[in-house]
Amino acid sequence: MSGSLALSVQMPGMLTTVQDSGRWSHQGQGMPVAGAMDMQSFRLGNILVGNEENAAALEVTLLGPTLEVTEGEAVAAVTGAELGFKVNGAPVPNWTAVTVRAGDVLGFGSPSFGCRAYLCISGGVDVPLVMGSRSTYTRAKVGGYEGRALKKGDTLRCGEAAPLWRRCEGLVCPAELRPSRDPSAPLRVLPGPQEDCFTDKGLASFYGTEYAISNSADRMGYRMDGEPIEHSGPADIISDAIPLGAVQVPGHGQPIVMLADRQTTGGYTKIGVVCSVDTSALAQRLPGAVVSFTRVALEEAVELVRGEARARDGLRAMRAAWRSSGARPVQARPSGSAIIRVDGVEHAVCWEEIEEVK
Amino acid sequence: MPDKVYPRLLGAGDGCLVVEYGEAIDMDVNRRVAALAASVREMGFPGFLDAVPTYRSLAVYFDPVVADVKALQRRLGGMMVSTGAGAGSSVRRVVVVPVLYGGDDGTDLENVAAHTGLAADEVVRRHSANDCYCYMLGFTPGFAYLGGMDPSLETPRLKNPRELIPAGSVGIAGKQTGIYSIASPGGWQLIGRTPMMMFDQDRDPAIFLEAGMWVRFRPVDRAEFDAVESATAGRTYRPEILEEESA
Numbered sequence: 358m359s360g361s362l363a364l365s366v367q368m369p370g371m372l373t374t375v376q377d378s379g380r381w382s383h384q385g386q387g388m389p390v391a392g393a394m395d396m397q398s399f400r401l402g403n404i405l406v407g408n409e410e411n412a413a414a415l416e417v418t419l420l421g422p423t424l425e426v427t428e429g430e431a432v433a434a435v436t437g438a439e440l441g442f443k444v445n446g447a448p449v450p451n452w453t454a455v456t457v458r459a460g461d462v463l464g465f466g467s468p469s470f471g472c473r474a475y476l477c478i479s480g481g482v483d484v485p486l487v488m489g490s491r492s493t494y495t496r497a498k499v500g501g502y503e504g505r506a507l508k509k510g511d512t513l514r515c516g517e518a519a520p521l522w523r524r525c526e527g528l529v530c531p532a533e534l535r536p537s538r539d540p541s542a543p544l545r546v547l548p549g550p551q552e553d554c555f556t557d558k559g560l561a562s563f564y565g566t567e568y569a570i571s572n573s574a575d576r577m578g579y580r581m582d583g584e585p586i587e588h589s590g591p592a593d594i595i596s597d598a599i600p601l602g603a604v605q606v607p608g609h610g611q612p613i614v615m616l617a618d619r620q621t622t623g624g625y626t627k628i629g630v631v632c633s634v635d636t637s638a639l640a641q642r643l644p645g646a647v648v649s650f651t652r653v654a655l656e657e658a659v660e661l662v663r664g665e666a667r668a669r670d671g672l673r674a675m676r677a678a679w680r681s682s683g684a685r686p687v688q689a690r691p692s693g694s695a696i697i698r699v700d701g702v703e704h705a706v707c708w709e710e711i712e713e714v715k
Numbered sequence: 716m717p718d719k720v721y722p723r724l725l726g727a728g729d730g731c732l733v734v735e736y737g738e739a740i741d742m743d744v745n746r747r748v749a750a751l752a753a754s755v756r757e758m759g760f761p762g763f764l765d766a767v768p769t770y771r772s773l774a775v776y777f778d779p780v781v782a783d784v785k786a787l788q789r790r791l792g793g794m795m796v797s798t799g800a801g802a803g804s805s806v807r808r809v810v811v812v813p814v815l816y817g818g819d820d821g822t823d824l825e826n827v828a829a830h831t832g833l834a835a836d837e838v839v840r841r842h843s844a845n846d847c848y849c850y851m852l853g854f855t856p857g858f859a860y861l862g863g864m865d866p867s868l869e870t871p872r873l874k875n876p877r878e879l880i881p882a883g884s885v886g887i888a889g890k891q892t893g894i895y896s897i898a899s900p901g902g903w904q905l906i907g908r909t910p911m912m913m914f915d916q917d918r919d920p921a922i923f924l925e926a927g928m929w930v931r932f933r934p935v936d937r938a939e940f941d942a943v944e945s946a947t948a949g950r951t952y953r954p955e956i957l958e959e960e961s962a
Binding site (some may be wrong): 385387388389496528547574593597598601602620623627630633648 | 852916
């Protein structure tokens with residue numbers, strides 16, 4: 358087996374950070390979750406390269422980095438935004454696992470769709486676990502690569518890839534399993550814990566008019582500009598928890614959608630909470646884009662999350678079929694296992710139950 | 716609008732439910748929040764992600780793919796009523812925070828003295844005489860929202876916030892006192908600094924303060940400050956956490 362991948366940062370790009378599924382279970386001590394802004398694209402990327410779905414990857418923002426592979430060999434895939442991914446100058450489509458090896462240069466060109474892409478690599482990006490996560494939270498300099506975005510000259514290492522990683526090469530996530538990123542789709546919203554702090558007119562503004570994403574839009578949250586949302590009383594509350602997607606409305610009446618790097622707690626009224634799948638959709642939109650909000654029921658919101666989980670299961674099933682093609686049984690063993698040979702390497706396969714073939 | 720009835724269960728998105736116990740910063744309300752947080756963490760459930768206590772509410776985070784939201788609503792709805800105010804918690808845990816008052820790291824001690832009409836020594840004495848209750852953490856990792864500062868020390872924030880305040884700075888803002896857990900901008904009146912890091916990602920635990928604990932400020936001299944600072948840097952410092960019977 359060849360060694361795991363090492364990458365040298367030739368150009369860091371606009372904002373390239375290490376992210377995983379976030380730093381959970383410490384919000385009660387004020388530690389924000391952080392993590393990938395477009396969670397579904399991030400997870401599908403990991404499945405494509407043979408990783409566990411929450412392995413650390415690089416979140417690439419708009420203008421991507423240039424990375425030279427200095428050691429090892431791995432499969433890599435870019436998902437999410439179309440930021441002109443290329444290997445040695447040749448364009449490589451998103452959602453496709455490709456092999457990269459020492460000497461290759463991974464680069465990006467001009468963005469053509471979206472804002473955030475995920476560069477997933479078999480073995481995952483190997484940075485220290487901090488409070489259970491590898492995600493970068495730059496405001497407190499926590500996690501990731503020294504708590505910050507990548508800089509020129511940094512050296513990144515990847516972990517040891519899972520068995521059969523090599524067989525992921527060429528695997529493509531089909532369009533029907535990718536998240537829908539229609540830039541004009543309304544953001545679906547559940548009523549927020551302080552919906553009763555707004556007038557009917559305020560609610561009509563929020564759900565009935567369009568808002569433009571302002572220039573204050575980053576990993577912490579997106580501030581919108583549009584018709585001010587009217588409160589029925591004070592705009593401030595006793596500080597409480599801020600969930601992902603919370604739509605805070607301070608006294609100025611302009612909504613702010615709170616995203617991955619949100620503070621754990623805050624003191625503004627929350628009119629609604631954007632469905633988690635649509636926080637990912639929002640993360641792919643840029644300042645100036647127009648968004649609208651539409652109210653949905655909890656059942657619908659949960660079904661959307663489940664739909665994304667089914668898409669990931671679907672891609673894992675495809676990966677299993679893709680990687681097993683050409684496998685040859687070598688030796689049956691008692692107690693529910695057998696040895697098969699794939700590309701000249703023997704693997705043990707275990708099962709719990711067998712069924713009769715009709 | 717009809718009066719709100721507490722406790723109440725609120726939705727907060729597809730992966731979060733909130734139990735509210737009231738609409739005030741109140742120790743009895745906060746103790747019920749803490750008790751429910753402990754019960755939820757102890758119970759656990761498939762898909763459980765986090766329980767976040769704040770002044771008067773508890774947020775419970777979960778993965779809706781794994782957790783059954785409807786069943787969870789029913790369960791929390793029952794627990795929020797049956798959970799009393801910190802039943803059985805007669806022991807209070809007190810974290811002792813050594814503070815070097817005044818000097819370069821407490822340049823606003825004179826402001827507070829001037830505003831309150833007290834001598835600087837008296838400000839220090841009163842600030843360290845009362846234990847403060849940690850209602851919640853938030854704002855930055857390890858930042859505690861404390862209650863119980865001697866009301867005679869109340870001083871408004873600075874008119875011009877500072878761009879960078881060192882971690883460990885102890886300040887006063889209105890009725891509140893607090894400790895900056897990481898270097899950040901801010902407008903609090905700085906009266907001193909603790910060498911004990913409230914947040915250190917390379918330490919286990921990175922944050923030792925939890926909602927429901929108490930903070931006792933203890934004035935120290937330069938020599939002790941330096942000793943604690945070097946122990947903190949060498950990661951050998953262990954905070955003094957006392958367990959006392961509550962009065």
